[in-house]
Amino acid sequence: MLKVPVADAVGMVLCHDITRIIPGREKDRAFRRGQMLIEEDIPKLRDLGKEHIYVWESSPDLVHEDEAAMRLALLAAGPGITRGEPNQGKVNLRASYDGMLKVRGDRLNQLNSLDGVVLATLHNNRVVSKDQLVAGTRVIPLTIQRQVLDEAGKICSETEPLLSVKPFQPLAVGIITTGSEVYSGRIEDGFTSVISEKVASFGARLFGHILVPDDPHLITAEIRRFIGEGAELVVLTGGMSVDPDDVTPTGIRAVGADVVSYGAPVLPGSMFMLAYLGQVPICGVPGCAMFNKTTVFDLVLPRIFTGERLTKSDMVALGQGGLCEECSICRYPACAFGKAVGI
Numbered sequence: 009m010l011k012v013p014v015a016d017a018v019g020m021v022l023c024h025d026i027t028r029i030i031p032g033r034e035k036d037r038a039f040r041r042g043q044m045l046i047e048e049d050i051p052k053l054r055d056l057g058k059e060h061i062y063v064w065e066s067s068p069d070l071v072h073e074d075e076a077a078m079r080l081a082l083l084a085a086g087p088g089i090t091r092g093e094p095n096q097g098k099v100n101l102r103a104s105y106d107g108m109l110k111v112r113g114d115r116l117n118q119l120n121s122l123d124g125v126v127l128a129t130l131h132n133n134r135v136v137s138k139d140q141l142v143a144g145t146r147v148i149p150l151t152i153q154r155q156v157l158d159e160a161g162k163i164c165s166e167t168e169p170l171l172s173v174k175p176f177q178p179l180a181v182g183i184i185t186t187g188s189e190v191y192s193g194r195i196e197d198g199f200t201s202v203i204s205e206k207v208a209s210f211g212a213r214l215f216g217h218i219l220v221p222d223d224p225h226l227i228t229a230e231i232r233r234f235i236g237e238g239a240e241l242v243v244l245t246g247g248m249s250v251d252p253d254d255v256t257p258t259g260i261r262a263v264g265a266d267v268v269s270y271g272a273p274v275l276p277g278s279m280f281m282l283a284y285l286g287q288v289p290i291c292g293v294p295g296c297a298m299f300n301k302t303t304v305f306d307l308v309l310p311r312i313f314t315g316e317r318l319t320k321s322d323m324v325a326l327g328q329g330g331l332c333e334e335c336s337i338c339r340y341p342a343c344a345f346g347k348a349v350g351i
Contacts (some may be wrong), residue, residue, distance in 0.1 A: 010063040014053050017061050024073065024150050025096040031055025037096055039076060059197060060250070062150060068153040073097040080145045083120045083161055084119070084127055086169020087141070099148075101143040103136040107173040108310045115170050118163045122156055124148045129171060131347045135213035135310045136173060143171055150168060153280030174314040179241045180215040181207045182234035184227065186256050187246040191221040198298050207243070210313040215239045222247060237289050241312060248279040248294040256292050257281055265290055268320055274329030274346075289317075301338045304330070306347040 021044050028038035066327045068244040074094035081091045092100040111132040129143040164170050183203050189195040220226050234242050247256035265283035281292030289312050296304050328348035
């Protein structure tokens with residue numbers, strides 16, 4: 009690049025955008041890359057505090073910021089990610105469809121360790137909507153060494169993309185409400201509508217619903233029946249505490265399922281149970297889901313609906329960020345709940 013005094017810049021072409029900021033009001037692009045300067049532009053540039061501009065001089069070892077940002081976006085973006093056009097040296101990345109954002113945190117750290125490279129993202133495992141901004145990338149200088157971008161390419165060349173959005177699968181969901189007090193009609197079932205609403209947001213089909221008394225044998229039988237008839241997710245509500253009358257965990261275990269975790273380091277929702285019978289997830293949801301807007305179930309559910317099979321280590325990792333602040337106005341998922349670094 010060639011540095012030229014503003015007074016001598018008439019007729020020259022800018023090699024970068026120039027930003028104008030009005031504090032508290034706006035930030036926009038006052039001059040565009042590729043714009044030829046005229047006499048009237050000189051005082052405007054000086055009003056922006058510019059005494060020099062830069063004119064592009066081609067070099068095989070250097071890459072312009074716009075081209076570099078586009079290349080970084082291309083390298084990082086996997087399925088479900090749409091790239092925008094460069095604007096003031098930055099390229100935005102957006103979700104192509106509704107789903108769950110996946111960020112490979114270790115490789116993101118490697119990429120951001122390169123001098124002059126920036127890639128900022130939303131959290132891993134964040135539920136996102138179509139066209140939602142999920143990441144932005146740029147390079148810090150106006151030009152960057154080509155070898156730095158080559159190194160970025162190596163970091164991004166793994167089998168799994170650095171960034172992707174996994175779509176939700178429309179699973180067939182069976183809901184089993186346990187509890188003799190509900191089964192007998194003494195207490196109205198308050199769980200089913202809550203669970204139905206949550207799974208419906210992922211495109212689920214309600215496969216069936218049944219009330220079952222506190223009998224582990226009946227609970228086991230209904231789980232087997234639902235799965236045998238084609239349920240792809242079974243959710244059990246009620247009876248998840250350590251009270252001797254609460255036998256839902258016993259009924260789940262008796263199915264022969266692989267229990268991933270009974271108990272989760274998340275509040276609310278610590279009595280949550282996750283198991284798998286073959287490929288079918290079975291969730292035991294504690295009573296807090298009936299009156300707390302956001303619980304551990306909301307952290308686990310989107311990952312299940314993308315087809316991800318959670319492990320014990322996945323559940324353990326929820327502890328950091330697993331304390332809901334129970335704000336008066338819930339902003340989840342735009343908050344820290346469930347947002348541990350590296351999970």
